[in-house]
Amino acid sequence: MADICEPWEKEFGSIDFGDTRLKARLVRIAEQLSNQPLDPINQACGGWADTKAAYRLFSNEKVEAAEILKVHRDRTWERAQPYPVVLAIQDTSFLNYTGHEATLGLGKIGTKKSLARGLVQHTTLAMSPQGLPLGVLDQKIWARKPLPSTRSKDLRKRPLREKESTRWLNALEVTLKTAPEGITAVTVADRECDIYEFITHASRIDARFLIRAARDRTLFAPECGDDVEHLWKYLGDQKLAGHVSVDVPARGHEAARTACVSIQFAPVELKRPRKQRFTEKCGIEKSTSVYAVLIREITPPPGLSALEWMLLTNIAVTSLKEAIEKMNWYRSRWGIEVFHKILKSGCRVESCRLGTAERLTKYLALFAIIAWRLHWITQVNRDSPDQPCTALLAEVEWKALYCKINKTRFTPRKPPSTRQAVRWIAQLGGFLARKGDKEPGIITVWRGWQRLADVTEDCSLFNKAKTCG
Numbered sequence: 274m275a276d277i278c279e280p281w282e283k284e285f286g287s288i289d290f291g292d293t294r295l296k297a298r299l300v301r302i303a304e305q306l307s308n309q310p311l312d313p314i315n316q317a318c319g320g321w322a323d324t325k326a327a328y329r330l331f332s333n334e335k336v337e338a339a340e341i342l343k344v345h346r347d348r349t350w351e352r353a354q355p356y357p358v359v360l361a362i363q364d365t366s367f368l369n370y371t372g373h374e375a376t377l378g379l380g381k382i383g384t385k386k387s388l389a390r391g392l393v394q395h396t397t398l399a400m401s402p403q404g405l406p407l408g409v410l411d412q413k414i415w416a417r418k419p420l421p422s423t424r425s426k427d428l429r430k431r432p433l434r435e436k437e438s439t440r441w442l443n444a445l446e447v448t449l450k451t452a453p454e455g456i457t458a459v460t461v462a463d464r465e466c467d468i469y470e471f472i473t474h475a476s477r478i479d480a481r482f483l484i485r486a487a488r489d490r491t492l493f494a495p496e497c498g499d500d501v502e503h504l505w506k507y508l509g510d511q512k513l514a515g516h517v518s519v520d521v522p523a524r525g526h527e528a529a530r531t532a533c534v535s536i537q538f539a540p541v542e543l544k545r546p547r548k549q550r551f552t553e554k555c556g557i558e559k560s561t562s563v564y565a566v567l568i569r570e571i572t573p574p575p576g577l578s579a580l581e582w583m584l585l586t587n588i589a590v591t592s593l594k595e596a597i598e599k600m601n602w603y604r605s606r607w608g609i610e611v612f613h614k615i616l617k618s619g620c621r622v623e624s625c626r627l628g629t630a631e632r633l634t635k636y637l638a639l640f641a642i643i644a645w646r647l648h649w650i651t652q653v654n655r656d657s658p659d660q661p662c663t664a665l666l667a668e669v670e671w672k673a674l675y676c677k678i679n680k681t682r683f684t685p686r687k688p689p690s691t692r693q694a695v696r697w698i699a700q701l702g703g704f705l706a707r708k709g710d711k712e713p714g715i716i717t718v719w720r721g722w723q724r725l726a727d728v729t730e731d732c733s734l735f736n737k738a739k740t741c742g
C-alpha cells in the first residue's frame with residue numbers, strides 16, 4: 274500500500290527528527306488521519322497498536338510541531354513556483370477545549386468575561402491570487418497566560434512586542450524570510466491587523482501587505498491646511514474610479530448575493546496615533562504612506578447592511594484595474610475561513626483529547642496540513658480542471674477509482690483529467706454528478722476521499738490475488 278502514502282512521503286520526505294522511524298510513523302499517521310478526518314484518533318487509526326503509536330508520536334519530545342510545519346512550508350513554496358504573486362493570508366482562530374477538564378496547559382479564550390478555555394491558533398495560509406490554497410506557511414499555537422494585575426491603562430502602554438498583537442508582525446517576518454526569490458508574497462489580513470506598528474514595520478522591512486482598515490485614522494493632508502482630515506471622509510471625497518459587481522458569500526442569516534460596488538482610491542499619509550505607547554522616544558515613524566482603496570455597495574438589498582471595505586496596502590494603486598486586483602486579493606482571504614471550517618467542523622480538532630496542550634499543538638500542526646490538503650483537492654479542480662489527475666492521485670488510486678466508477682477491470686493508459694477524477698471521488702461521497710450539477714463541494718469530496726482509500730485497498734488486494742493465483 275506504499276502508493277497511498279506517496280503524497281505524505283512527498284510532503285514530509287525531508288523531515289528530520291533525528292530518527293527515521295519517527296518519520297515513518299508520522300507519514301503513516303498522516304495517512305490514517307487524513308483518510309478519516311472526521312474520526313477521533315482511536316477510530317482513525319485502525320487498531321490499538323496504531324492508536325498507541327499516534328499517542329506516542331505526539332508525546333515524543335523529538336517530534337516538534339515546528340519541524341512538521343517547516344518541511345511542509347518548503348513544499349508549499351515549491352507549489353507556489355508558478356505564481357509570481359502569492360497571498361500569505363494571516364488569521365487567528367480560537368480552539369475551544371472548555372469541556373476537557375483533564376487537559377493541562379490550556380488558557381482563556383474569547384472575551385474577558387468568558388470562562389471558555391482553549392488555545393489560540395494563528396495561521397498563515399499561502400494562496401494563489403486565483404484562490405488555490407498552496408499550503409500553510411506558518412502556524413503558532415499558544416495558551417494565554419493570565420495578565421499581570423496591572424491597571425488596564427498600563428497594560429495598553431506596553432510595547433507591541435510584549436502583546437499578543439505581535440503575532441501579525443512575527444508571521445509577516447516568517448513569510449518575508451522564507452519566500453523564494455522571484456515570488457512576491459503579499460500578507461493579507463482582516464481588520465484585527467490594522468495596527469500602526471504593523472504598517473510601519475512592513476514598509477521598513479520591505480514586506481508587501483494588504484489589510485482591511487478598522488480605524489478612521491488621521492491623515493496628513495497638506496492641501497487641507499490646518500484642517501484635520503480623516504481616512505473615510507478623504508477617500509469618500511475622491512473621484513469615482515468605477516463600478517464593479519462582486520459575489521458576496523452567504524454569512525450568518527444573510528444569503529449569498531451579487532453586489533454592485535463603487536471604487537475609490539488614493540495614496541494617503543497616515544499619522545501616528547496619539548496613544549501613550551507612541552511617545553517621542555518610541556522610535557516609530559511619525560507618519561507612513563500607504564494606498565487606500567474604498568469599496569462600497571451603493572444600494573444594498575432592503576434589510577441588509579451595505580458591504581464596505583477600506584483596504585490599505587503598500588503596493589501602488591494607480592488605476593481602476595489595480596484597485597480591482599487588490600479587492601480580489603482581499604476576497605481570496607475567504608479561503609482561510611474555509612480552512613478554519615474544515616479544521617473544526619470537518620476534522621473536528623476540538624474533540625481531540627490528548628491530555629496536554631503541548632501534544633495538542635503537534636496534533637494541530639499535522640491537522641492543519643491535512644485540512645489544507647482537503648481544501649486543495651477541491652480547489653485544484655476549479656483552478657486547473659484539464660490537468661491530468663496525477664498531481665492529485667497516485668497511479669494505483671486513479672486506476673482503482675476508474676474501475677470502481679465505471680464498473681470495469683480495464684483501465685485506460687492515459688490518466689483522466691483532474692475535473693473528472695474529483696467528480697468521481699465526490700461520487701463516492703454521494704455527489705450525483707448530474708449534467709446540471711455544479712462542481713462538487715468540500716464535504717462530498719472528503720467523504721469520497723475517505724472511501725477512496727478502501728476502494729484502492731480492495732482493488733490492489735484483488736490484483737494481488739489475480740497475479741498470485
Ligand SMILES: [Mn+2]
Binds near residue numbers: 364365463465
Ligand atoms: Mn480574523
